[in-house]
Amino acid sequence: MARQPLGTIAQAPIARAYDRESALGNLFADLMRAARPHADVALINGGGLRQDLPAGPLTYEHLFEAMPFDNTFAQAHLTVGELALTLARNLERQRGFLSVSGVSVEARCEGRKVSVKLLQQDGTPLPDERELSVVTNDFLATGGDGSFGGTPFVIEPSPTIRDEMARILRGRAEPLHPADLYDPAHPRTRLPRTTGCLD
Numbered sequence: 001m002a003r004q005p006l007g008t009i010a011q012a013p014i015a016r017a018y019d020r021e022s023a024l025g026n027l028f029a030d031l032m033r034a035a036r037p038h039a040d041v042a043l044i045n046g047g048g049l050r051q052d053l054p055a056g057p058l059t060y061e062h063l064f065e066a067m068p069f070d071n072t073f074a075q076a077h078l079t080v081g082e083l084a085l086t087l088a089r090n091l092e093r094q095r096g097f098l099s100v101s102g103v104s105v106e107a108r109c110e111g112r113k114v115s116v117k118l119l120q121q122d123g124t125p126l127p128d129e130r131e132l133s134v135v136t137n138d139f140l141a142t143g144g145d146g147s148f149g150g151t152p153f154v155i156e157p158s159p160t161i162r163d164e165m166a167r168i169l170r171g172r173a174e175p176l177h178p179a180d181l182y183d184p185a186h187p188r189t190r191l192p193r194t195t196g197c198l199d
Contacts, residue, residue, distance in 0.1 A: 006058045006166055009175040016049035016066070018096060021189050023181040024049050024066065025099030028165065030181075032135055033101045035164040036073060039135040040102050041083065045145055047096035048137065053176075060166055070160045074141030074153040081128035084116040086147055091116070091191075091198060095145045103132075105189040109197035137161055 016024040025044060033042035051065040078086070083103075090098045091107055091114045103126065104119040118126045139145075141153035182188075192198065 004060045006060060006063065006169040008058050008169045008172050010053050010055050010058055011175050011177050012055050014053040014176060014178050014181065016046075016052050018046040018049070019094055020046075020097050021099060021182060021187050022046075022049070022097075023178040024053060025097065026101065026181045026188060027053075027176065028067065029099045029101035031165040031168050032073070032161060034168045035161075036075065036135045038133060039075065040132040041134045042101040043098050043134065043136040043140065043147075045096040045098055045137070045140055045147070047145065048139070058169065058176075063162055063166055063169075067162050067165070069137075069139070070162070071137035071139055072158060072160055073135055073156045073164070074138045075133065075135050075156075076141070076148075076151050076153040077131050078134050078151065079128060080118050080126045080130045080132060082151075083132060083134060084118050084128070087118075087189075088114040088116040090145070090147060093146065094198070097189075098147065100188055103188075107189065107191050109192045112197050114192070114197045 014023045014027060016022050025046060028044045029042045033039050048067060048069060050068055053062055053066055087098060087105055104121060106117045106119060108115050120126060138155045140147045141155055
C-alpha cells in the first residue's frame with residue numbers, strides 16, 4: 001500500500017512549516033474540508049506536518065511521511081467569535097501554526113494582544129455570532145497545543161485523516177501547484193504589520 005500511486009502529480013515540492021503558513025498546511029486543510037464537505041472550516045496544526053511532499057507523482061508513502069500520525073476527524077460548532085479567539089491564542093502562543101481552509105484570517109495587534117477577524121473568501125467580514133461547522137483532528141480536539149479548551153467535539157473513531165486525504169487525491173485530475181496553495185503576497189492568514197504582539 002505504501003507505494004500505491006495517488007494519481008496526482010505535484011508540479012514542484014510542496015513545503016511545510018511549523019510556525020507559519022505553508023503550502024502543505026493549506027493543502028491538507030483543503031483536503032480535510034473536501035473530505036467533510038458539510039464543514040465550513042478546516043484546521044490543521046503545524047506540528048502534524050512532518051515532511052514536504054516531493055515533486056512528481058505522489059504515492060501513499062509520500063503522504064504517510066508528510067503526516068505519519070493516525071489522527072481522525074473531530075467536528076464541532078463554534079461561533080465566528082469563538083473561532084477567532086482560538087486563532088488569536090494560537091498566534092500568541094506560537095505553538096504550531098493553525099492552517100485554515102474555508103475562511104481568511106486577518107490578525108492585528110491591540111497592545112500586546114492579538115485580535116483576529118474572520119473573512120469569507122471574497123473578503124467579506126463574518127459576523128461574530130454566526131455559527132460555523134469546524135473540522136479538525138482528534139489531537140487538537142482533545143486539548144493538544146491548548147487550542148480548543150473545553151469545546152465539545154464529536155470525534156470519529158475512523159477512518160484516519162490521512163486515508164481520507166488519499167481518497168480525495170485519487171479523485172483529483174489536476175496537478176498540484178504550490179503557488180496555488182500559498183501565495184506570500186496573498187496569504188490566507190494576514191499577520192500584523194507591526195509584530196509587537198507576536199514577539
